[in-house]
Amino acid sequence: MRVLVISDIHANLTALETVLADAGDYDAAWCLGDLVGYGPDPNECVERVRALPNLQCLIGNHDKAALGEIDLALFNADARQAVSWTQETLTNEAHAYLESLPEAVEIGKYTLVHGSPRQPVWEYILDRNIAAQTFPYFATPYCLVGHTHSPVIFTESSDGPPAPEKRLRPGERLTLGRNRRILNPGSVGQPRDSIPDASYAVLDFEAAVWEARRVPYDVAATQARMASQELPERLIARLAYGW
Ligand code: ZN
DSSP states (O other), X not given: OEEEXXXXXXXXXXXXXXXXXXXXXXXXXXXXXXXXXXXXXXXXXXXXXXXXXXXXXXXXXXXXXXXXXXXXXXXXXXXXXXXXXXXXXXXXXXXHHHHTOOSEEEETTXXXXXXXSSSTTTOOOOSHHHHHHHGGGOOSSEEEOOSSOSOEEEEOOSSXXXXXXXXXXXXXXXXOTTSOEEEEOXXXXXXXXXXXXXXXXXXXXXXXXXXXXXXXXXXXXXXXXXXXXXXXXXXXXXXXXXX
C-alpha cells in the first residue's frame, strides 16, 4: 500500500492541489493536522482532504483554535487575526468535520499525531533532544508528526547521545528498518525550512520505506487570495521565503 502523508496544509488550496497532482497514485492518505489557519481556503481544503481515499486525518492546534477550543492569547497577533477570520469563515459542515477528528491513532507499525506522542496537539519536536524524550510515549516502531513545518527524521538511540537528525533530499528514500523513528513530512501549505516548495512524503506501508517529496506551487496565487481577504501582511510575505 502506497500512503500519501501530508500535514499542515493551513488552508492553502493551491499548495494542496499541487501536491495531490504531484503525488502520483496512492492507496491511502494520512493527514497529520492543521488543515486550516493562516491561509485563505479553509472550507475548500477541508472538503478536498475529506474526499481523499482511505483517509486517516488528525486534529492540529490550529484546527482546535478554529473550533474555539483554544485560548487565543496563546497565539501571536498575526496568527490570532487569522484564527478569528477562519472562525468566521468556516461553514458548519467543515466545523463539524474538524470536531470529529482524533488526536492520535495507531495503524500497524505507525503512530500518527500532530505535535508529539507525549503531547499530541501542542508539543513541537524541534530537535533530537526533544525527540529523544518522546520515544517512550509511543508503542509502535514509528511515529509520524507534523506541527514544526520542517521535514526531518529522528532515530532512537539505545544508549549514548541522541542520534543525528536526518534530512532527506527531495526524492530520496529511506528504508526505516529496525530502528525506531519519528518522521515529519514537513508542511504542504506553509513550509518553514527556508524552502517555499510544498513538502510531503510517500510511505510504502508494508516495506516501511519513506520518500521525501518537494514540489513548487503558485505561491503568488495563494498570496493574492490572502490579500483579498485582508489576512496579515506578514503571513502573506512568509510563504515566498519559507519561514
Ligand atoms: Zn501548523
